[in-house]
Amino acid sequence: MAHCSQQHVERRQLGQSRETPNGAARAVRTQWRWDVSEPRSAPTVGQVVLGRRLLDLRERAGLKREEAARILRVAPATVRRMEMAEVSLKIPYLQLLLKSYGVSDEEAEAFVQLAEEANKPGWWQRFHDILPDWFSMHVSLEGAAALIRSYEPHFVPGLMQTEDYARGVLKAGAIGQTRPEDIERHVALRMQRQDLLTREDAPRIWAVMDETALRRPIGGPEVMRAQIDKLLQATKLPHVTLQVIPFSSGPHPGTYGPFVLFRFAMPELPDMVYSEYLTGAVYLDARSEVATHLEVMDRMAAQAATAHRTKEILRDLRKEL
Numbered sequence: 001m002a003h004c005s006q007q008h009v010e011r012r013q014l015g016q017s018r019e020t021p022n023g024a025a026r027a028v029r030t031q032w033r034w035d036v037s038e039p040r041s042a043p044t045v046g047q048v049v050l051g052r053r054l055l056d057l058r059e060r061a062g063l064k065r066e067e068a069a070r071i072l073r074v075a076p077a078t079v080r081r082m083e084m085a086e087v088s089l090k091i092p093y094l095q096l097l098l099k100s101y102g103v104s105d106e107e108a109e110a111f112v113q114l115a116e117e118a119n120k121p122g123w124w125q126r127f128h129d130i131l132p133d134w135f136s137m138h139v140s141l142e143g144a145a146a147l148i149r150s151y152e153p154h155f156v157p158g159l160m161q162t163e164d165y166a167r168g169v170l171k172a173g174a175i176g177q178t179r180p181e182d183i184e185r186h187v188a189l190r191m192q193r194q195d196l197l198t199r200e201d202a203p204r205i206w207a208v209m210d211e212t213a214l215r216r217p218i219g220g221p222e223v224m225r226a227q228i229d230k231l232l233q234a235t236k237l238p239h240v241t242l243q244v245i246p247f248s249s250g251p252h253p254g255t256y257g258p259f260v261l262f263r264f265a266m267p268e269l270p271d272m273v274y275s276e277y278l279t280g281a282v283y284l285d286a287r288s289e290v291a292t293h294l295e296v297m298d299r300m301a302a303q304a305a306t307a308h309r310t311k312e313i314l315r316d317l318r319k320e321l
Contacts, residue, residue, distance in 0.1 A: 042134065045140045050114060058079075058097070063100070065079050127185060147263035148203050149297055150208070151254050151296075152209040162223070166187050171183055203239070211246045232311060232314055252299070261290070261293060270290075272290070
């Protein structure tokens with residue numbers, strides 16, 4: 001019963017509409033889709049939030065994008081790129097727009113300060129030599145999320161991997177970056193991402209993984225035992241829920257591959273789905289696509305072993321190694 005109740009709560013938290021501070025549901029108006037084929041760096045979460053806020057302010061002022069462009073003496077496409085977080089917010093442009101939108105001096109000053117902060121590179125930028133743009137957005141979203149739900153059919157979730165396990169996975173999947181120093185940089189990045197698990201304001205983590213991920217030997221028995229120990233440690237954290245889908249449960253709707261659902265406390269950000277493929281990833285926030293992924297995630301969580309039973313499965317698997 002507790003398991004079903006948990007699913008019900010999460011469905012309300014990660015649904016098709018957003019709750020604004022006053023409690024009114026706000027549907028996401030614009031789908032934000034980005035993939036590796038677009039020649040630009042990934043925006044920070046702060047830039048996405050401020051871009052959407054800038055769009056709201058323009059619409060409240062009753063101005064069309066073309067009118068805002070005339071204020072800046074730029075093409076309308078430039079305004080669109082600012083609102084869609086496709087470019088950094090230039091402070092002089094921002095100040096002109098805020099004044100034209102009727103924003104008070106005090107609010108404008110606060111907005112500019114947030115923009116300056118959002119334009120700063122994230123901690124992960126020091127890994128720019130090995131971190132593709134399409135994944136830097138994932139790291140940014142991960143750090144800003146209030147809820148992260150993930151499904152992994154092949155490997156242990158990255159946020160719960162040991163160094164040795166991660167090293168084995170990265171070596172097996174390395175294409176192009178096969179130098180030992182590149183692999184070690186990737187391992188270091190993955191380990192630093194895990195800092196959010198013990199952060200004071202850590203997000204709620206709900207991970208579902210297939211038994212296949214635990215049966216696939218990575219690095220040998222010793223590495224796998226240590227990996228299972230780390231998973232068991234993670235389950236002790238009050239904000240972490242881990243479920244395994246055992247072979248005995250039969251087929252399930254997650255056979256299409258891994259994906260991640262992000263939920264944010266900020267009303268400007270919609271729920272997002274991260275879906276990875278061989279050479280990149282897509283980020284989706286269309287209500288229909290989020291709802292479909294949510295339904296699949298809920299069905300898999302219902303079919304998976306409970307969190308308590310998952311701990312027993314992990315202990316049994318460890319004994320077999």
